[in-house]
Amino acid sequence: MEIENKVEYLSPEGWRQWHLELLQSTLNRVYSRVPFYRKLMDEKGLKPEDVTDLSALKKLPFTTREHLEKNYPYDLFAVPLRDIVRLHTFPGPRTPIVKGFTRRDLASIRRLTARFLVTSGVTSEDIVQICLDPGMSIWIEELKEGAEEVGASVIPPDPQSVTNRIRIMRDFRTSVLVTTPSYALYLAHFMQEKGISPPESLRLIVFVGEGIEAPERLRLEKALGVDTRLGYGVTEAVGPGMGYECEEREGYHLAADYFLAEIIDPETGEDVKEGETGELVITTLTVKANPLIRFRTGDLCRFLPGTCPCGRTTPRISQIVGHSDGRVSIRGIKVSLSYIETLLEETYGHVPEYLLCIRRRNYLEELELWVAMNEKLFEPSILGLHRIAEKFEKTFEETFGLPCRLKLVEKDHLLQVAKGQKIIRI
Amino acid sequence: MLTVRNLTTHYGPVQALKNVSLHVGKGEIVCLIGANGAGKSTLMFTIMGVVRPSQGEILFEDEPIQGLEPPAIVSRGISLVPEGRQIFYPLTVEENLELGAYQRFKREPKESVLADLESVYELFPRLRERRKQLAGTLSGGEQQMLAIGRAFMARPKLLMLDEPSLGLAPKLVDSILQAIKTLNEKGLTILLVEQNARKALELAHRGYVLETGRIILQGRTEDLAADEDVRRAYLGKDYQKFTD
Numbered sequence: 001m002e003i004e005n006k007v008e009y010l011s012p013e014g015w016r017q018w019h020l021e022l023l024q025s026t027l028n029r030v031y032s033r034v035p036f037y038r039k040l041m042d043e044k045g046l047k048p049e050d051v052t053d054l055s056a057l058k059k060l061p062f063t064t065r066e067h068l069e070k071n072y073p074y075d076l077f078a079v080p081l082r083d084i085v086r087l088h089t090f091p092g093p094r095t096p097i098v099k100g101f102t103r104r105d106l107a108s109i110r111r112l113t114a115r116f117l118v119t120s121g122v123t124s125e126d127i128v129q130i131c132l133d134p135g136m137s138i139w140i141e142e143l144k145e146g147a148e149e150v151g152a153s154v155i156p157p158d159p160q161s162v163t164n165r166i167r168i169m170r171d172f173r174t175s176v177l178v179t180t181p182s183y184a185l186y187l188a189h190f191m192q193e194k195g196i197s198p199p200e201s202l203r204l205i206v207f208v209g210e211g212i213e214a215p216e217r218l219r220l221e222k223a224l225g226v227d228t229r230l231g232y233g234v235t236e237a238v239g240p241g242m243g244y245e246c247e248e249r250e251g252y253h254l255a256a257d258y259f260l261a262e263i264i265d266p267e268t269g270e271d272v273k274e275g276e277t278g279e280l281v282i283t284t285l286t287v288k289a290n291p292l293i294r295f296r297t298g299d300l301c302r303f304l305p306g307t308c309p310c311g312r313t314t315p316r317i318s319q320i321v322g323h324s325d326g327r328v329s330i331r332g333i334k335v336s337l338s339y340i341e342t343l344l345e346e347t348y349g350h351v352p353e354y355l356l357c358i359r360r361r362n363y364l365e366e367l368e369l370w371v372a373m374n375e376k377l378f379e380p381s382i383l384g385l386h387r388i389a390e391k392f393e394k395t396f397e398e399t400f401g402l403p404c405r406l407k408l409v410e411k412d413h414l415l416q417v418a419k420g421q422k423i424i425r426i
Numbered sequence: 427m428l429t430v431r432n433l434t435t436h437y438g439p440v441q442a443l444k445n446v447s448l449h450v451g452k453g454e455i456v457c458l459i460g461a462n463g464a465g466k467s468t469l470m471f472t473i474m475g476v477v478r479p480s481q482g483e484i485l486f487e488d489e490p491i492q493g494l495e496p497p498a499i500v501s502r503g504i505s506l507v508p509e510g511r512q513i514f515y516p517l518t519v520e521e522n523l524e525l526g527a528y529q530r531f532k533r534e535p536k537e538s539v540l541a542d543l544e545s546v547y548e549l550f551p552r553l554r555e556r557r558k559q560l561a562g563t564l565s566g567g568e569q570q571m572l573a574i575g576r577a578f579m580a581r582p583k584l585l586m587l588d589e590p591s592l593g594l595a596p597k598l599v600d601s602i603l604q605a606i607k608t609l610n611e612k613g614l615t616i617l618l619v620e621q622n623a624r625k626a627l628e629l630a631h632r633g634y635v636l637e638t639g640r641i642i643l644q645g646r647t648e649d650l651a652a653d654e655d656v657r658r659a660y661l662g663k664d665y666q667k668f669t670d
Contacts, residue, residue, distance in 0.1 A: 017429055021447045021644060028640045048640070049445045052432040052481075083654040104653050286645070288653070 003118045003150075004111075007257045008312045015313065019054055019260055022285035027051055027060075030291050033078045036071050037293060057260065057283065062269065063295045065325065065336075068097045068236060079289050088138045090235065091399040093338040099138070099236060100289035106145075108286050109239045112255055113146025116241030119253075120206045120229035122176050124151030127201070129169055131179040131187075132157050135333035135401035136209060142239045143178055143208065152176070162190050166199070173201035180332040181212035181220075185363035188223045193362075198224045206231060208240050209332020211319035232320070234297045235334075237282045243317060251304040251316040259284050261315060262294070263303055266324035277302040279324045280317065298325030328423050330358060330365050333402055337422055340369065347392045350376055353411055355418045358425045367404040372411035427452045427615050428473070428504075428584055433482035435465075435472045442468040444639040446482070450584065455606070455616040457626040457647070460636035461659060466619040467509055469636070470588050473617075474506050475499045486584070501529050503583035507590060509619075511573040515562030519553050522561050522572055526579030539579070546575035549605055567598035574605060578614075585609065586617045591625060603629050623659065627651040635659070 010018060027048040030037040040061040041047070050056060067076075069092040074081065077100055084100035091097070101109070122128060128147040132140050140157060147154045155172060166187070168174070177184065184205055191198055205220075205228045212220075212230070221228055232243035232252045238259060243252030254261050263278040264271055272278035280297045284290075300323060304316040323329070326337035337356070344351045353372035358365050369392075371377070379385045389406040396404040418424065428450040435443040443465045450456045458466050471477040473484055475496040484492040491499055505526075513522050523546055527539045547554035550571040556564060561572055570590055577585055587606065591599040603625055610616050620626035627633060627647040635643040635656060643655060650656050 017431070017447070017449050020431065021449070021641070024445060024447055025641045025643055028637075028642045032642075049434070052445060079654065102654060104649055107649065107652065 003115045005115055005119075008253070008314050010313055012313070015256065016054065018257065019285065023054065023057065023260065023283065024048065024051055026283070026285055026291050027293075029078050029288075030293060034076060034291075036067070036075055054260075057262070057294070058271075060283075060294050062281065063292050065092065065097070065236070065296075065298070068092065069095050072096060073098055076290055076292075078291050084289050088141075088235075090138065091339060093336060093342045097236065102288045105287055105289050108258070109142055109241075110145045110149045112258055113142050113239065113241040114149035115255070116231050116244040117143075117146050117150050117152075117206065119244050119246055120231065121204050121227065121247075122147065122150055122152055122206070126150075126152040126175045126204075127155065127172055128152045128176045128178060129155040129165075129172075129174040130157050131165060131177060131183055132209065133180075133183075133331050133333060133401055134159075135331075137401075138235050139208060139233070139240045139332075142241075146241065147178070162187065163194075166191065166196060169202065170199045174199060175201050175203050177202060177205045177226075178208060179205065180209040181207050181216070182210065182331050182360075182363060182365050184220055184224075185216065188220055189363045192223065198226075202226055204229065208233070210329045230319070232317075234280075234282060234295075234299070237284055237292055237295055237297070238287065242282075246308060246310040246312060248308055248310050250308060251318050253308065253310075253312050253314045253316050256314045258286050261317070263301065263317075264296075266296075266300075272302075275302055275305055277318075277321060296325070298323045298327050300324055326422070328356065328358065330367055330402060333400055335367070335400055335402070339399070343392060343395060344371070346395075347388055348377060352377060353414055354422070355414050356423045358423065360426070367402065369404055369406045370409045370414050370417075371406060372414045373408050374411065377408070427454075427487060428617065429483075429485040429488075430469075430473070431483040431485075433469070433472060433484065434480050435468055435477055436480045437468075437477075442639055443472065443479070446636070446639070446641055448634050448641065448644070450615060450617050452615055453610070453613065454632060455610050455618060455630040457618045457620055457630035457633040458636055459620060459623045459626055459633060459650075459656070459659070462621075463638075464636040465639040466636055467588055468639075470506055470508075470586050470617075470619060473499075473586065474504065497529065500580050500582075503581075505577035505580045505582035505585050507573045507577045507585070507587040509588040509592060511569045513561045513569055513572050513576065515560065517561055518558050519561055519564070519572055520557040522576050523553075523579050526576035527581070530579075530581065542579055542581060546578055549578075549608060550575055567594050567602065570594060570598075570602055571605070574602070574609075578609065582614070584615045584617060586619075588619045589621060590618070591620060591622050599625060623656060624651070627656075 031048045072095040079102055083102050085103050086101040088099045089096045130143055144154050144156050203226055205226050208231045229245045231240055233240035243254050246253055260283040262281040264281050266279040277300055280299045280301055282295045284292050299320045301317045301320050327334045341351045352374055355370040357368040392406050430448050433443050433446040460466050472479050475494050479492055486502055530539055552568055553571055590602050627650055630647050633647050633650045634641050
């Protein structure tokens with residue numbers, strides 16, 4: 001399938017016009033239709049007409065995940081509710097976060113995801129198997145539709161044991177696997193342990209949800225005999241396929257026809273110096289239902305200098321090196337510390353000292369929350385303590401589709417292990 | 427080919443265009459859709475130099491043209507087929523067409539003008555049949571053909587059409603739009619203003635939606651045709667409620 005991607009090769013002047021036109025129409029829409037943005041812009045004394053240049057973007061206020069929560073359920077929609085044909089919800093610390101899609105939004109995301117997959121090397125001849133946790137349901141949906149748009153045959157991640165997944169891979173001659181790096185590593189390890197040789201048909205793995213370090217990537221490619229490509233996306237903004245590697249595999253090309261990207265210093269909110277690491281900020285340009293202006297993704301990365309030998313003129317970013325907003329990615333699922341704190345507060349009536357441990361067991365990441373014991377935690381019985389912990393674990397798993405064990409530990413031990421951090425990887 | 431940036435136009439104290447930016451690439455058909463009074467015709471008049479913008483840039487083939495007089499803009503290669511055709515009723519069909527080439531007679535051999543006249547007659551055989559007839563006696567559809575033919579006689583690179591289907595019977599609308607498509611296939615770039623959004627979206631490659639002087643939406647025409655706002659505008663159902 002041919003993918004329309006001429007736009008990726010626009011001249012700098014072409015990009016300037018493209019972005020200006022879309023930014024202006026986005027602002028015209030949000031100013032007249034989203035009271036939240038109208039208020040923010042009025043507070044800054046800004047009207048959509050004042051944006052005559054892309055540099056005016058810097059005068060616009062940021063949108064944070066907290067704003068998304070506070071404006072739950074309807075207040076960030078830029079279209080009447082009846083125009084929204086799909087609603088996805090995902091957990092926020094206090095309220096759910098909602099993202100709506102108009103028919104047009106779905107079509108445009110489908111096209112973008114297809115472009116991402118085609119650039120990654122997927123063709124209409126491929127059998128694409130998606131292996132992602134249920135916590136990534138939005139992406140599963142979008143990746144499935146994108147692969148279908150390419151014309152490939154898709155095997156979505158229906159609940160199956162690993163053994164069965166490998167069997168299906170073999171029986172249906174899966175040629176492309178779409179998964180997280182951690183699951184791919186786990187799969188490789190599992191095959192090795194059980195003495196199963198990797199399916200011969202498998203030729204490409206498209207990684208989503210998280211990055212992977214170069215040596216580990218190489219090892220995986222060798223072990224499975226495949227090529228790999230990485231994709232990047234922000235669920236709240238556009239979806240998967242917002243960034244993808246070309247054949248050069250030198251960073252993510254951003255889909256600059258869908259959004260504007262900035263990298264700022266998370267402390268000051270100012271642009272970082274050229275090539276420095278900072279927080280990626282996204283302004284959507286084509287989204288109709290839930291447009292976002294200067295959305296702080298919390299993802300730390302840097303712009304890569306120079307133009308890519310592939311000829312695309314879209315900006316490139318490095319892999320994500322961390323999160324500035326206390327979120328952590330486990331198997332591609334983003335868990336925020338503020339959510340954990342809210343849940344601890346609900347469970348114990350206060351937020352005790354805690355430490356989030358990400359344990360890698362057989363390459364699969366597992367979560368453990370260590371909670372420091374204190375006098376306020378005490379229950380008359382051990383059973384009571386267990387029940388409370390179970391309640392926490394249940395709510396956590398319900399919310400993220402991911403288990404998290406709660407472990408009570410001595411405060412001194414916790415502090416010793418944590419060394420001032422709230423998250424550690426073991 | 428045409429790049430418009432931050433265009434603002436006033437009629438006295440009334441702001442008719444507010445920070446409009448758009449572009450038309452070579453070989454494209456781009457349509458502008460919007461309700462009455464949205465500023466579509468004003469945008470055309472501003473590009474043509476009939477109305478002066480109070481702010482903004484208009485670049486044609488990378489050269490600024492804002493501030494130029496309409497004849498200078500026509501000679502750069504932009505022609506307008508105005509709304510309501512505005513043909514010269516007391517003149518014959520052929521005289522009207524020749525007037526379209528008025529600026530060319532001074533600098534081009536007559537043969538090339540005559541060749542274009544022939545092309546117009548090929549495109550609209552009806553005009554050839556009525557070449558000696560007074561323009562005022564033509565039917566609405568024929569007058570529209572004449573208006574397009576006259577604009578084409580200036581040998582434009584960009585042809586702008588303001589409501590070419592206005593007041594025409596459905597069958598005639600189709601033949602006029604077909605003629606526009608043919609002109610485009612021959613290499614002419616088209617900027618089309620149309621109230622008949624469905625027809626415009628069928629014909630054009632890309633489109634912009636203008637609402638009270640502002641562009642609120644743009645994109646590929648198949649996306650616009652599926653867009654709820656556009657559908658409401660096109661259907662005329664409770665449009666006001668959502669856009670004002």
